[in-house]
Amino acid sequence: MTVTTNTPGYADLPRLISLMTGDDKHHAAAESTVDVLWVLFDRILRISPQAARDPARDRFLLSKGHGPMAYYAILAAKGWLDEEELAGWSSARSRLGHHPDRIRVPGVEISSGSLGHGLPIAVGTALGLRARRFRSRVVTLVGDAELDEGSNSEAIVVAARLGLDRLTTVVVDNQSSTHGWPGGIARRFETEGWAARTVSGRDHEALYEAFTRPHPGQPLAVVAVVEPKGAH
Ligand SMILES: [Mg+2]
Numbered sequence: 001m002t003v004t005t006n007t008p009g010y011a012d013l014p015r016l017i018s019l020m021t022g023d024d025k026h027h028a029a030a031e032s033t034v035d036v037l038w039v040l041f042d043r044i045l046r047i048s049p050q051a052a053r054d055p056a057r058d059r060f061l062l063s064k065g066h067g068p069m070a071y072y073a074i075l076a077a078k079g080w081l082d083e084e085e086l087a088g089w090s091s092a093r094s095r096l097g098h099h100p101d102r103i104r105v106p107g108v109e110i111s112s113g114s115l116g117h118g119l120p121i122a123v124g125t126a127l128g129l130r131a132r133r134f135r136s137r138v139v140t141l142v143g144d145a146e147l148d149e150g151s152n153s154e155a156i157v158v159a160a161r162l163g164l165d166r167l168t169t170v171v172v173d174n175q176s177s178t179h180g181w182p183g184g185i186a187r188r189f190e191t192e193g194w195a196a197r198t199v200s201g202r203d204h205e206a207l208y209e210a211f212t213r214p215h216p217g218q219p220l221a222v223v224a225v226v227e228p229k230g231a232h
Contacts, residue, residue, distance in 0.1 A: 008077035010038050010204075016073035019086040020096075030069035032174045032201070032226045033141065037074050039207040040139060040170075049079045052106060056134050059125055061110045063118020064143040064172065065099045072096055072105075080107035116149025118142055119169055123155045126167040126219075137166050144173040144185060159219045160193030167219040168211065169194075172201055176229040189221035201226040 008016070013034060041047075045058045062071055069089075076083045081096075089096035095104035099113025110121055122140035129136045146152065159167055171185050181188045186196035195215035199206040201224030210222045 008083075010042070012077060013038065013070070013073050016076055016083060016086060017069050019083065020069045020072065020089045021087075022090055030067040030071075032143075032172050032229075033064065033067070034070035034073075035202050035204060035226075036141065036170055036172055036207060036224045037070055039204050039211070040141075041074050041078050043208055044211050045137070045139065047107070049106060052080075055132070056136055058137040058139065059109050059122075059129075061118045061122050061125070061138070061140040062100060062108070062112055063110075063122075063140050064115070064146055065112030065118075066115075068096075068098070068100050071100060075105070075107050078107075081105070115143070115146045116151040119152050119155040119159075122167055122169070123159050123162075123164065126159075126164045127162065129166065130164070135166060137168065138164075139168045139170065141170050141172060143176065144171055145176045145178060147171065147181070147185065147188070148177055148179055156189060156192050156194070163217055164219045165215065165217050168222065169219070170211075170222045170224055173223050173225045174227065174229045185223045186221060194219050194221045196221040196223065198223040198225060200224070 040060060045060055047057050051057055072086060072089060075081045076086055085096065088094040090098055095101065100108045100111060102108045102111045110118060112118055118140040119142055122138050126138040173185055186198045189196040195218040197210040199210045207224060
């Protein structure tokens with residue numbers, strides 16, 4: 001594919017996000033994920049609109065489906081959506097709702113917004129791809145508070161036991177969890193057999209390194225720490 005000089009980049013994201021106006025309760029949630037999503041879509045995931053149905057594509061599952069403005073902005077930057085569509089988001093006629101819809105929005109692999117589903121679905125997806133002998137990577141993004149949902153606990157336990165080394169969970173940690181985890185979020189995963197790394201959720205190089213350093217035989221958890229909810 002020819003890369004032209006007007007291909008949107010990271011610097012375009014504030015403008016793209018600002019196209020989405022209106023009464024949105026989840027602005028902090030949208031802002032917390034923007035750097036992690038950018039690194040994933042720009043440098044990690046092997047996905048493209050031209051190969052949207054390739055069975056060997058990587059899979060990105062946005063579990064934390066509330067506050068999807070950053071997600072939509074990046075889908076537009078990467079050619080899945082026309083940026084003209086962003087301005088009408090969340091209106092009755094728009095397919096860009098407050099929760100992403102996998103049927104209606106190109107590039108969206110799961111409908112989400114009801115918390116606690118992405119990681120279990122990612123485990124099943126990784127198992128299915130392994131059975132079909134694809135080496136596709138499956139990445140799911142969850143919030144720290146979302147880990148309070150019991151479905152995540154079951155998925156965390158089983159993923160390492162099954163040796164799902166193509167599975168990555170990125171936890172965007174804005175310290176919003178009700179209960180927290182003894183020893184921190186990374187330890188929660190390590191105890192169950194995952195490789196786990198904690199980095200700044202704003203540091204693109206640190207995120208890239210965390211996503212790409214080998215973790216043979218284990219699923220990977222990347223804890224991306226951002227400023228606390230309400231801090232901005
Ligand atoms: Mg949170």
